[in-house]
Amino acid sequence: MRxxxxxxxxxxxxxxxxxxxxxxxxxxGTLYRHFPTKEALFVAVVSHHLSLLCDEVETxxxxxxxxxxxxxxxxxMVQEATDKRDxxxxxxxxxxxxxxxxxxVKERLHAAVGALFARAKQTGAVRDxxxxxxxxxxxxxxxxxxxxxxxxxxxxxxxxxxIFDGLRPPTAPRHSASRR
Amino acid sequence: MRxxxxxxxxxxxxxxxxxxxxxxxxxxGTLYRHFPTKEALFVAVVSHHLSLLCDEVETxxxxxxxxxxxxxxxxxMVQEATDKRDxxxxxxxxxxxxxxxxxxVKERLHAAVGALFARAKQTGAVRDxxxxxxxxxxxxxxxxxxxxxxxxxxxxxxxxxxIFDGLRPPTAPRHSASRR
Amino acid sequence: MRxxxxxxxxxxxxxxxxxxxxxxxxxxGTLYRHFPTKEALFVAVVSHHLSLLCDEVETxxxxxxxxxxxxxxxxxMVQEATDKRDxxxxxxxxxxxxxxxxxxVKERLHAAVGALFARAKQTGAVRDxxxxxxxxxxxxxxxxxxxxxxxxxxxxxxxxxxIFDGLRPPTAPRHSASRR
Amino acid sequence: MRxxxxxxxxxxxxxxxxxxxxxxxxxxGTLYRHFPTKEALFVAVVSHHLSLLCDEVETxxxxxxxxxxxxxxxxxMVQEATDKRDxxxxxxxxxxxxxxxxxxVKERLHAAVGALFARAKQTGAVRDxxxxxxxxxxxxxxxxxxxxxxxxxxxxxxxxxxIFDGLRPPTAPRHSASRR
DNA sequence: CATGAATGAGTTTTCATTCAT
DNA sequence: AATGAATGAAAACTCATTCAT
Numbered sequence: 001m002r003x004x005x006x007x008x009x010x011x012x013x014x015x016x017x018x019x020x021x022x023x024x025x026x027x028x029g030t031l032y033r034h035f036p037t038k039e040a041l042f043v044a045v046v047s048h049h050l051s052l053l054c055d056e057v058e059t060x061x062x063x064x065x066x067x068x069x070x071x072x073x074x075x076x077m078v079q080e081a082t083d084k085r086d087x088x089x090x091x092x093x094x095x096x097x098x099x100x101x102x103x104x105v106k107e108r109l110h111a112a113v114g115a116l117f118a119r120a121k122q123t124g125a126v127r128d129x130x131x132x133x134x135x136x137x138x139x140x141x142x143x144x145x146x147x148x149x150x151x152x153x154x155x156x157x158x159x160x161x162x163i164f165d166g167l168r169p170p171t172a173p174r175h176s177a178s179r180r
Numbered sequence: 181m182r183x184x185x186x187x188x189x190x191x192x193x194x195x196x197x198x199x200x201x202x203x204x205x206x207x208x209g210t211l212y213r214h215f216p217t218k219e220a221l222f223v224a225v226v227s228h229h230l231s232l233l234c235d236e237v238e239t240x241x242x243x244x245x246x247x248x249x250x251x252x253x254x255x256x257m258v259q260e261a262t263d264k265r266d267x268x269x270x271x272x273x274x275x276x277x278x279x280x281x282x283x284x285v286k287e288r289l290h291a292a293v294g295a296l297f298a299r300a301k302q303t304g305a306v307r308d309x310x311x312x313x314x315x316x317x318x319x320x321x322x323x324x325x326x327x328x329x330x331x332x333x334x335x336x337x338x339x340x341x342x343i344f345d346g347l348r349p350p351t352a353p354r355h356s357a358s359r360r
Numbered sequence: 361m362r363x364x365x366x367x368x369x370x371x372x373x374x375x376x377x378x379x380x381x382x383x384x385x386x387x388x389g390t391l392y393r394h395f396p397t398k399e400a401l402f403v404a405v406v407s408h409h410l411s412l413l414c415d416e417v418e419t420x421x422x423x424x425x426x427x428x429x430x431x432x433x434x435x436x437m438v439q440e441a442t443d444k445r446d447x448x449x450x451x452x453x454x455x456x457x458x459x460x461x462x463x464x465v466k467e468r469l470h471a472a473v474g475a476l477f478a479r480a481k482q483t484g485a486v487r488d489x490x491x492x493x494x495x496x497x498x499x500x501x502x503x504x505x506x507x508x509x510x511x512x513x514x515x516x517x518x519x520x521x522x523i524f525d526g527l528r529p530p531t532a533p534r535h536s537a538s539r540r
Numbered sequence: 541m542r543x544x545x546x547x548x549x550x551x552x553x554x555x556x557x558x559x560x561x562x563x564x565x566x567x568x569g570t571l572y573r574h575f576p577t578k579e580a581l582f583v584a585v586v587s588h589h590l591s592l593l594c595d596e597v598e599t600x601x602x603x604x605x606x607x608x609x610x611x612x613x614x615x616x617m618v619q620e621a622t623d624k625r626d627x628x629x630x631x632x633x634x635x636x637x638x639x640x641x642x643x644x645v646k647e648r649l650h651a652a653v654g655a656l657f658a659r660a661k662q663t664g665a666v667r668d669x670x671x672x673x674x675x676x677x678x679x680x681x682x683x684x685x686x687x688x689x690x691x692x693x694x695x696x697x698x699x700x701x702x703i704f705d706g707l708r709p710p711t712a713p714r715h716s717a718s719r720r
Numbered sequence: 721c722a723t724g725a726a727t728g729a730g731t732t733t734t735c736a737t738t739c740a741t
Numbered sequence: 742a743a744t745g746a747a748t749g750a751a752a753a754c755t756c757a758t759t760c761a762t
Contacts, residue, residue: 133335141321145320149314162343201723201724377737504681508677526702
């Protein structure tokens with residue numbers, strides 16, 4: 001069920017409930033039995049994604065090398081999110097309308113990333129003039145950007161390098177071409 | 181006509197043709213006389229925006245200080261685009277579906293930005309391991325990100341700093357807090 | 361079961377089977393085990409009501425004062441029916457579509473009321489130019505009317521007086537203000 | 541348009557918009573262009589009926605023989621209303637929910653009937669212990685009753701006689717068999 | 721040319737009914 | 742026997758598009 005729903009999400013938030021149901025191999029009614037509203041279904045799917053993301057972040061929270069963990073995380077987040085257009089859309093929508101059920105998960109993510117981000121700052125791995133909100137927004141924008149160049153891994157790597165270098169403290173050794 | 185249409189665009193690509201027509205002070209029929217399809221109207225509006233952008237870029241093409249001109253351009257592009265959600269959506273869609281009429285303008289923009297970008301690279305103002313495509317994608321993502329933090333100018337400035345710093349050559353002096 | 365179903369009926373004939381089942385504390389499937397169709401369930405509920413009504417009427421059939429018994433009956437019928445919108449709806453539907461299972465009960469009621477009605481006519485308590493069908497229709501209409509003025513007992517009494525007076529034989533002493 | 545819509549109304553308030561549109565020979569969209577909601581369409585149809593009724597009543601307002609005019613009116617009202625199931629349903633709903641657009645027309649009808657009713661009372665043609673509200677409710681109930689016996693004119697006449705007789709003052713000469 | 725009424729396919733949502741467990 | 746998840750037809754409503762005036 002959930003798996004099929006995610007298939008829906010990849011089609012964007014405009015797919016019709018009929019299509020989703022069809023893709024999931026069930027009738028529309030079944031969808032509505034589980035989610036009272038299209039909105040609810042959407043929120044559920046997105047929340048689930050974000051939840052998984054949170055799990056990952058929380059795992060890295062106490063890594064011995066926060067800086068490395070942080071950059072690894074970004075890499076993975078963008079890599080994964082790129083395949084899920086909906087996650088991106090949702091992240092942006094969540095920022096605008098935090099009243100939904102997504103709000104709670106969003107806060108969890110915010111806290112988890114914030115913790116790792118703070119530790120990474122302390123070790124001097126990232127610049128310290130940036131807030132978590134701004135970081136998350138940047139990440140989201142980067143995901144959007146990634147969807148453009150689609151499958152070109154080399155191009156993606158070059159773009160990530162820009163973001164990574166920009167996140168380093170001004171005085172730190174550059175990161176650039178060393179990655180991937 | 182064009183002016184009113186842009187007003188539509190700010191409402192997102194979901195506004196109905198009736199609303200657009202109403203805002204433009206004409207009947208729907210008139211809209212269809214000029215644009216065979218909603219899609220066509222959308223493309224026209226977006227193309228227009230991109231066209232203006234091209235003009236700007238082409239003006240800067242032969243600037244005496246390509247590096248400064250380049251960063252100025254980025255700043256202005258992001259600043260403007262942020263107010264036009266549709267432009268961003270369109271840019272992303274254009275990347276995915278270059279068959280549309282946007283394609284041509286996209287190429288023009290590509291060429292214009294490419295020229296300035298190349299000169300900026302030569303002067304050592306920007307890293308040289310990045311393609312124009314990647315740059316444009318990054319810019320678009322940044323615009324998306326900007327829409328998040330909405331009106332917070334300080335936050336926007338910090339985010340731009342990240343991008344700008346990331347674009348500098350690894351060895352260049354950092355740009356950071358010096359801006360805005 | 362029956363008790364819960366009646367609870368449903370008071371919500372009008374538009375309540376969903378799921379709601380009925382829920383109110384009855386059973387699953388929908390169970391409902392369908394006992395009644396092949398929503399229509400059938402509805403008929404069953406209504407038939408039950410009419411059946412109770414029949415019992416009452418039949419009790420009065422041999423009353424020593426048929427006239428008084430008749431008017432008492434009317435009073436009670438209207439009083440009760442007013443609280444059961446569904447009964448009224450059903451009665452009207454029954455008149456239109458007598459093919460249903462309600463038909464039989466309807467006939468029983470028809471016969472029972474008819475008997476008392478005839479005896480009341482003989483004692484000169486009611487006009488004799490009215491058929492049982494017409495009487496029942498009038499009653500039903502009166503019930504509908506009663507639902508309008510809702511809880512205003514005084515208004516209801518005045519309306520009943522009109523009906524009662526109209527039912528008296530032309531030459532009989534008027535009934536009017538003597539009631540309630 | 542209006543004519544076709546009334547055709548709809550005769551099918552009860554449950555007919556689908558598609559059916560109404562079909563009966564009217566137009567597309568659903570056309571219906572929605574004129575009436576934003578099914579509810580609105582319904583209100584419009586009913587209001588129209590009530591409005592016509594009002595016109596009739598207001599014509600009779602200053603009749604030389606208020607009593608005769610009053611009974612004529614009742615006769616005609618019931619006769620007409622009987623063919624319009626919807627009017628009846630609507631009247632009842634209007635009583636319950638006077639917030640709708642029907643409210644205004646309802647008041648107009650109330651006033652017009654009230655005026656004639658008052659004059660008829662003064663000439664001793666009707667009992668004076670009945671309010672206009674009660675009269676209207678009774679009328680509506682009578683209409684409902686009439687729909688039962690459907691086309692049987694004789695039966696209808698007998699039922700009307702009951703109502704008419706009930707409305708006479710207790711001491712007045714009975715009306716009964718003299719009508720129709 | 722401009723207009724906006726008409727169209728009808730498509731979207732979300734509800735609900736009577738069935739059937740595997 | 743009971744359950745309630747699944748089904749899909751149908752209803753209200755929207756909107757891109759056409760076309761008579």
